[in-house]
Amino acid sequence: MRPSDYRPRFFPPVSPAAGPLRLRIIHNPTAGGARWRRYGAVLERLDRAGARIEELATGRRGDAEAYAAALARDDCDRLVVAGGDGTINEAINGLLANQAGGRTIPLAILPLGTANVLAQEIGLSTRPAAVARMILQGAARPIALGEANGRAFTLMAGVGFDAHVVAQVDGRLKKRIGKLAYVWQTLRQLAVYDFPLYRVTVDGEVFTAASAVACNAHFYGGRYVLAPDALLDDPSLEVCLFGRTGRLHAVKYAAALLLGLLPRLPDYRIVTGRQVSIQGPAEDPIQGDGDILASLPAAIRVLPDALNLVFPPRR
């Protein structure tokens, strides 16, 4: 089953399993430039709490998706994805495509990535004690996912300037200097990008935009706010439209994002919808959750109640 064949369903609350908690961990050892110390500290806490842990390390892109797609319902009580937003993206696509019965296994994250936007979105600190506590005690509840051209995303999918930055970021540079690799690529794209316009249709209404980002979550690139009203459990997307094209406007939008002023700009608007289509230059990249998911033309929609996500316990 592809994510696009997905039908929403109700997830019953997870009752505590009898016996030790069984965790299957999918670990991307390259995420965030390899954060072994944080990973080890979380594992140690899980182990001390008596959890039964089975680790699957990824060897290359695509492994996390294949591991999640092959899980049977009884393989574990919780699937833990240890990596960044790209590895989580792979795992959710694997779960949605899962035909072995494991699709509703609650997914908990162990943030090891560069930006860890989903962790920020659910209010999870990257401290090992907080992460272990969430994996062991956090409650799971259904959230919506987005889907772009058959590929699911947790956070957002976008076209235009930011997608070109993501498409061109050098993976090795990102491992060495982290988020600065995006800053460097943004400067480079300001010099070389040709700023086309896109035709964006949201639930039948047509707009023209220089960039468009369909958000399922309100944070972007860290703790920057693109769509203040976007909520993971809302069965709709907040489509952010950057109205003006050209270098100066791109710099203005980037500065406004960093300063938290984006929603106040008159040429920036947010439209709520469930079905989005985007047309523009053929084969233009679509970025989703910080990786390139597909290319134009884009057909984007929301998948309500698509993932059973573990949230940090309330204090």
Ligand SMILES: Nc1ncnc2c1ncn2[C@@H]1O[C@H](COP(=O)(O)OP(=O)(O)OP(=O)(O)O)[C@@H](O)[C@H]1O
């Ligand atoms: N063993 C591996 N070797 C190389 N690449 C991998 C491996 N496992 C997963 N990947 C790919 O690495 C990419 C980056 O991983 P991920 O997004 O988890 O970390 P990150 O980029 O450091 O963090 P973030 O997305 O939070 O900024 C993903 O697209 C994933 O598919």
